[in-house]
Amino acid sequence: MAAPMELVLSTDAAGQVANCSVWDPLTGSVLLTYRGGNSTGRGLAVLGGQYLLGGQLGKNYINVWELQRKDQLQQKIVCPAPVTCLAASPNGLYLIAGISQSIYLWEVCTGRLLSIINCHYQDVTCLTFTDDSSHFLSGAKDSLVMVWNVYSVLQVEASRGPEPRHLWSLHSLPITDLQCGIGGPQSHAVTSSLDQTVKLWDIASGDILLSVLFDVRIMSVALDPAEYHIFCGGSDGSIFQVDLLSWPVHRDRTFNQEQEKVFKGHRNQVTCLSVSLDGSMLVSGSHDETVCIWDIQSKQCLRTVTHRGPVTNAFIITAPANMLKADSKPSFPLPRFNKHLQGAEGCEGPESGGVILRLGRNQQDFDGTYLQRAEQLHDLLGESEGKNLSGLVEQLRSRTSELEEELNMVRKINKDLFDFSASIITKQ
Template sequence: MEVVITSECSGQLWNTCIWEPLTGTTLRTFKGGISGSQSLCVVGGDYLIASIKDKPIIQVWALNRQDQITTKMIMPGIIQVLVISPCNNFCVGALSEQLLVWQLSTGKLVASLRRHYQNVSDVKFTADSSRFVSAGAEGLVLLWSLDTVLHSKECEPDSTWSDHSLPVTGLHVTKSLIQPLAFSVSLDQTCKIRDLNTGRTLFNIQFGQPLRSVVVDHAEESCYVGSQEGKIYRIDLLDPPRGVEQMVDETASRKMFVGHEKAVTCLSVSMDGCHLLSGSDDESARVWDMASGQCVRILAHRGPLTNAFFAPRYKHLDTDKFHPRVIINTFEKKRHDGQLNADSDTNVQLLMRCPPLMESLECQPNSLLGKSEGQASSDEMMQNELSHLKYVNRQLYAYAVDKILNGDTTKKNIRQVNKKNVGERILF
């Protein structure tokens, strides 16, 4: 079951509202300031995080506590764009033309990137959190490797696209792990589709009016583009043109969603692929039936929409108990040194690469166990214990495989394990 999360510019009633999409019922509201455009995110189903429009503040709410601010972070400037990685380990914020990367669990500012020449307008992560794409008002679209960003003092983007002639207003990155595609729309009336693996521009779709938002359904069959005049165009991705260039107008579009009176700034597709959500400057969010193109629900607001998206109905929305799985610490305002310190570097490697527990402990005993000169003997004892436990696990695994495959016919002898030495510390 899904919900709709929206925010708008007036802030008269609330900062953020959670709706039931088909009935229009308000499920929960969160007060405190006005969320900026492209700056409202859900973190791990536990928190809402947003940067405040026109104020250098990031606010965090717990999803189970209505109208209560959990954390307020003071930033060095106004954060225009805020996005959380799908792994819920990192946060990227845009401060004018600068990109700031924080580690959520420690709050450390782990990277500061300056490659845009004007304000950053949007940032999107790939599904595996390994890369992210940023777009700016100067028309640049940049592809960054998160691993390179975290471990290099001077980082350059993996790919740079400068084929937009006016500000880029919207981005979307598909969830494919094999061939992720990046969709970008601009005020120059074009939507460009790029392959992130090769860096090639696959299609350049020309429209007859400036564009403000873009989204692709989960099956990657259709692309939906929101225009400055309030129309939403549907582009069929299963029937691409023969050439790179394509022209779309009102007669050529197979389906168009008409109802908004002003610019469509937000687009989102439901997880079941049946409904499309649009947010507009006409102070309304609309839920559309994608098959028929009909509007099934209008969610009225008191100001232009800044954020609108579908989200799962998290368990914290239906309970007063709060057991978060994600840790959020206060974000640092500035980077103290040119690179991650040893402790945070170790944490980043574990979060990014997620090695097996036994291998990570064996490969990085110094950093994980806090080795010092006076702890050499204890570290050696720990290494011996780890080696013994790994040996025991190998024996248990061989015995289990042999019993499963050969049943009672097995004749292998398994070395007896000294229970007194191992106790209950055997790791499965």
């Protein structure tokens, strides 16, 4: 029997049988299972076709498995707080994780933590890369979506912090999902929110192209590879198909369930959607503890796979070359991942062992004696006398502590106000 070209990866909140199951979408037969805990929603990723990563539900670490060694954890990436979402770049170079209100960016080959982005005001709910790995997008409970240029993030000094390429603020309630099409920085992105809308954006210009209003909250979205349709998973279990080539073209639309295409079958909210590479099959996961395979043309459910708990992740991937070969090995070892930025206080790793003091820019051209070098060092140290540097440092530390307390208080007030207003809006 020939190996399948595409595979479905799915997880549930119970994790009784396995953390992640891998199965054939054509037959429904389970091919692999990965054991150990349970992964959070939007928290499962395949890294470089070599490793499977799962952010653990409610816990502050990420499980790592070698794809072909399904029963043995490779390592645990310890994080400062529970992981809310996770994404790996398609080129396998970078890993990003949403941890509370922050985005952590690691370099895979070294395990170095390259950046901590603190631009969202509420917990980050979803992350995704463009297909060329040049940009990534973040959505959060603060109803904001941000587009980040990876190169710009890596070039900015840690003390200043990066700025997003685009900030989209047209949603009014928490972001539930976001997906990118094909085309790198020229691609389109689709976002969904609890405000019952789905919006289509142009990443190059930052402009909104389409906004569709529904009668229910939208919990998940997916684009087909040709970008003819947007599939939207509703809180009532319905899956809505939005035609992007319909005529006449209106930027603001209201979805009419009686006249447009709807997939019926789930009994609870649809938490995840994914489309096959040829655009013929749709994979959906739901809180009704099932994953369904749909034929898009006929809108018929071809197959249902039952889980032991609410489905948190379900997506279809091209089968990695070594996933089904037990004797294969990863082409690169996975290093230990750092929890702190290089050079920060408490940073781990060999590069954090001390402070480098440089005496001049062209030391190799200095032909003086050791006595002259000692005198030069004495002069440099003498310049700082009388400036009371220690007192200045203490003042700065005290002021920094006060500002951090004020910032935490403002964040708490903002979160309470946001939760209160969101609860009122959703009740109406």
